[in-house]
Amino acid sequence: MTSVPGPPGLHRALKDDLYFPLAWGTSPVRDVRRWRRAARAKVEELLIVPGQDGTPYAPEYTAGPEADGYSRELVTVSLTRHTRVRGALLTPHGTGPFPAVLLLHDHGSRFDIGKEKCVRPWYDDTRLASAEEWAGRYSDGRFTGDELARRGYVVLCPDALGWGERGPLAYEQQQALASTLFHLGSSLAGLHAREDQRAAAFLAGLDRVDGRRVAAVGFSMGGYRAWQAAALSDHVAAAASVCWMTGLKEMLVPGNNTLRGQSAFHMLHPGLARYLDIPDVAGIAAPRPMLFLHGGLDALFPADGVRTAHDKLRAVWRAYGAEERLRLRTWPEYGHTFNAVMQDEVYAWLDRVL
Numbered sequence: 001m002t003s004v005p006g007p008p009g010l011h012r013a014l015k016d017d018l019y020f021p022l023a024w025g026t027s028p029v030r031d032v033r034r035w036r037r038a039a040r041a042k043v044e045e046l047l048i049v050p051g052q053d054g055t056p057y058a059p060e061y062t063a064g065p066e067a068d069g070y071s072r073e074l075v076t077v078s079l080t081r082h083t084r085v086r087g088a089l090l091t092p093h094g095t096g097p098f099p100a101v102l103l104l105h106d107h108g109s110r111f112d113i114g115k116e117k118c119v120r121p122w123y124d125d126t127r128l129a130s131a132e133e134w135a136g137r138y139s140d141g142r143f144t145g146d147e148l149a150r151r152g153y154v155v156l157c158p159d160a161l162g163w164g165e166r167g168p169l170a171y172e173q174q175q176a177l178a179s180t181l182f183h184l185g186s187s188l189a190g191l192h193a194r195e196d197q198r199a200a201a202f203l204a205g206l207d208r209v210d211g212r213r214v215a216a217v218g219f220s221m222g223g224y225r226a227w228q229a230a231a232l233s234d235h236v237a238a239a240a241s242v243c244w245m246t247g248l249k250e251m252l253v254p255g256n257n258t259l260r261g262q263s264a265f266h267m268l269h270p271g272l273a274r275y276l277d278i279p280d281v282a283g284i285a286a287p288r289p290m291l292f293l294h295g296g297l298d299a300l301f302p303a304d305g306v307r308t309a310h311d312k313l314r315a316v317w318r319a320y321g322a323e324e325r326l327r328l329r330t331w332p333e334y335g336h337t338f339n340a341v342m343q344d345e346v347y348a349w350l351d352r353v354l
Contacts, residue, residue: 023312039284043232048190055081064122064123070149070150083191083195089154099153099215102157103148104160104226108134111164114160116134153350189265199229216233238290240293240350241290245292245313250305251301287317289349294329314328
């Protein structure tokens with residue numbers, strides 16, 4: 001097992017100093033709605049990347065071939081003042097407005113494909129081959145975006161910085177990218193958060209979409225992005241996160257991927273742990289409907305961390321009197337996956353809550 005770098009005892013001492021003073025139940029604020037405002041303001045501050053509300057989206061659409069039951073497009077939009085981002089946009093046949101899903105792709109240390117991990121590409125045969133291999137490995141050969149579109153949802157799935165048409169990064173370049181952004185007064189994780197926040201607003205504002213019925217959905221890092229988008233955006237009415245939720249302290253153990261650097265920087269907001277634990281941030285989304293699915297054999301998220309997170313999440317939804325809107329489920333026999341059984345649970349849940 002890999003040891004934690006640094007002077008002996010420093011890691012333990014710093015970890016012991018974390019007590020999350022702004023967490024619900026620890027914070028002196030006892031009104032849950034006031035707590036939510038204060039917690040969200042702190043997260044917004046620590047994103048480093050400023051809000052982008054005044055930036056025009058300036059969308060450009062490129063139509064693709066029709067699919068079975070839905071239309072396909074590529075859309076390019078300005079999600080920040082400095083980033084134009086291309087995403088796959090799927091629209092069901094029929095008369096809208098439709099419910100919609102902001103579909104957020106995973107990390108997986110695979111950068112040649114981004115949105116193509118979730119939506120079957122029709123525009124690039126090389127990416128199609130990679131995407132089919134990826135879907136076979138993690139999602140029983142299904143493309144989640146196409147499945148959702150067939151079920152009547154508008155789907156938007158953009159590339160995150162470093163993936164697909166915005167990459168590809170090499171694994172060892174991630175740390176350099178994060179460092180460069182920090183030197184420039186920015187943040188890689190903060191940029192992802194702002195772009196997802198803006199993508200949710202763009203999707204909710206489309207004429208074809210019922211803006212009151214927009215969900216965020218993702219697997220692995222996409223699951224992290226989904227609950228984060230729900231915490232930071234009032235345009236997200238519900239969120240489903242698959243295989244990304246834990247208590248921070250339980251995750252920071254020797255050998256855990258988080259301590260290796262590189263991929264961790266996509267989900268690392270400097271200083272946030274001095275105020276809030278990971279599930280505390282997700283709890284900002286309460287009392288909206290939220291679904292968290294896990295595999296009991298998932299080595300990335302120790303069981304004690306998942307239990308800690310679930311307890312914290314329940315406490316927030318309970319404070320709103322809305323425990324029935326929070327669904328937490330762990331399959332003991334599954335690992336880090338978004339297989340057909342888990343997908344079907346997500347689809348059925350979305351049909352109920354949107």
